[in-house]
Amino acid sequence: MSSVCVHGLGYIGLPTAAMLANYDHDVYGYDASKEVTEQLRGGEVHLDEPGLRAFVTQALESGQLNIVEEVVEAKYHVICVPTPFDEESKEADLNYVRQAGKAVGPHLRSGDTVILESTVPPGTTFNELKPVLEESGLAAGKDFALVHCPETVLPGNIITELRQNNRIIGGVNGVSTEAAVRLYRSFVEGDIRTTEDATTAEFVKLIQNTFRDTNIALANEIAKLAADYDIDSREAIEMANTHPRVEIHQPGPGVGGHCLPIDPWFLGYGSDQLDLIETAREINDGMACHIVDILREELGTLDGRQIALLGVAYKGNVGDVRQSPALDLAAELQQAAADQSQLTADGGNQLGGDGVDIRMHDPHVDDQVLDLVGFDEAVTGADAVVITTDHDEFAELEPAPVLNSMTGDLLVDTKAILPEREWISEGFSLRRI
Numbered sequence: 297m298s299s300v301c302v303h304g305l306g307y308i309g310l311p312t313a314a315m316l317a318n319y320d321h322d323v324y325g326y327d328a329s330k331e332v333t334e335q336l337r338g339g340e341v342h343l344d345e346p347g348l349r350a351f352v353t354q355a356l357e358s359g360q361l362n363i364v365e366e367v368v369e370a371k372y373h374v375i376c377v378p379t380p381f382d383e384e385s386k387e388a389d390l391n392y393v394r395q396a397g398k399a400v401g402p403h404l405r406s407g408d409t410v411i412l413e414s415t416v417p418p419g420t421t422f423n424e425l426k427p428v429l430e431e432s433g434l435a436a437g438k439d440f441a442l443v444h445c446p447e448t449v450l451p452g453n454i455i456t457e458l459r460q461n462n463r464i465i466g467g468v469n470g471v472s473t474e475a476a477v478r479l480y481r482s483f484v485e486g487d488i489r490t491t492e493d494a495t496t497a498e499f500v501k502l503i504q505n506t507f508r509d510t511n512i513a514l515a516n517e518i519a520k521l522a523a524d525y526d527i528d529s530r531e532a533i534e535m536a537n538t539h540p541r542v543e544i545h546q547p548g549p550g551v552g553g554h555c556l557p558i559d560p561w562f563l564g565y566g567s568d569q570l571d572l573i574e575t576a577r578e579i580n581d582g583m584a585c586h587i588v589d590i591l592r593e594e595l596g597t598l599d600g601r602q603i604a605l606l607g608v609a610y611k612g613n614v615g616d617v618r619q620s621p622a623l624d625l626a627a628e629l630q631q632a633a634a635d636q637s638q639l640t641a642d643g644g645n646q647l648g649g650d651g652v653d654i655r656m657h658d659p660h661v662d663d664q665v666l667d668l669v670g671f672d673e674a675v676t677g678a679d680a681v682v683i684t685t686d687h688d689e690f691a692e693l694e695p696a697p698v699l700n701s702m703t704g705d706l707l708v709d710t711k712a713i714l715p716e717r718e719w720i721s722e723g724f725s726l727r728r729i
């Protein structure tokens with residue numbers, strides 16, 4: 297068993313630290329945020345992820361996981377810091393990665409291994425992290441091992457996937473790769489694929505998420521095509537997927553989270569070959585406008601309407617709202633209603649009405665952070681209800697009480713989680729994506 301210092305205790309770092317600790321490594325969890333370290337010290341887990349609280353508590357109580365205020369010396373340093381994305385420039389902010397490298401430097405000893413797990417543009421480990429670490433006077437690949445091992449876990453299923461997923465490990469040389477393999481072998485049940493090139497490992501991670509994003513864009517385009525032919529896109533996709541070499545993903549309100557809408561852009565860091573990939577991003581980002589069009593078509597006008605958005609998290613059964621399609625939809629709706637008012641005013645009629653009354657509800661999201669309302673307040677008096685996230689709570693809704701609370705009868709089920717026939721026969725006018 298080894299000593300491991302995990303840098304960054306977020307969605308990836310915290311479960312990784314707990315996993316290593318629960319596999320008997322001596323783990324030191326460090327986070328630059330004092331708030332996070334203090335909460336964890338008090339036994340409080342600040343993230344909404346199934347099973348994480350118990351998993352972290354087990355690691356803390358066994359004494360194998362220690363939350364530290366400073367970076368400590370350790371055989372392995374595992375860096376799991378965020379790489380924020382600038383929407384305007386489409387570039388990654390690598391400052392947290394550099395800062396983590398600077399923090400490791402003074403504690404780095406000959407024979408240690410530094411592993412970068414954060415998702416980064418190709419070349420980051422070699423061109424950005426390596427020079428910072430070498431300020432220690434030690435040489436990467438010679439005195440210490442340096443590796444990129446991308447995280448691949450799915451939010452909502454992190455603990456299982458940490459153990460079961462295959463891993464890609466790319467060191468700056470073979471010795472580096474092997475050093476990291478020894479650590480991951482201690483808890484990974486999946487295959488471990490290695491490359492003696494950290495940039496390849498970075499690239500692999502990005503094309504995995506890009507595959508999913510472009511595939512979803514295809515599904516979204518298929519959904520729009522199917523609507524023009526009056527076909528149920530989901531039935532068509534399900535049937536198409538019975539072919540052994542076809543795997544079309546599901547359409548929906550757009551693509552959220554901190555991975556799929558962002559990682560494809562990282563591929564453009566050292567290349568200008570983003571054609572299909574960029575178009576796919578546009579299609580997925582355009583789904584909010586598509587839903588606005590559906591609502592306008594069904595309601596006639598958005599002005600003065602009350603619309604309930606059920607689900608603000610970027611996907612089902614998680615509380616994460618980063619890049620959430622529902623928030624994009626709320627913004628588009630507001631804009632569309634404002635534009636409509638302006639048009640009416642310009643046309644010389646009485647000034648447009650009151651805008652659109654959007655009521656957002658999400659049982660997984662902290663209502664202090666966003667302006668959320670309870671379920672009843674969201675649907676009572678609504679002209680339309682839009683399901684924007686496939687939370688289990690919404691899949692269990694009964695049609696009659698919802699309809700009785702509403703003023704209108706429109707349901708837009710962007711995730712197709714409610715039984716279509718039942719809701720229609722109850723009196724709903726139902727649209728899906």
Ligand code: SAJ
Pocket residue numbers: 415447448449450451504505508512545546547548549550551552553554555556610611612621
């Ligand atoms: N979505 C669709 N249609 C689908 C599948 C997903 O519209 O058929 C939407 C979801 O609703 C959500 C978004 O895509 O808004 C992303 O959700 P996701 O479940 O596909 O992925 P993430 O972002 O939660 O996690 C992804 C995963 N990557 C892959 O599956 C290739 C995960 O394994 C990665 O570890 C993670 O990105 C990451 O951190 O990079």
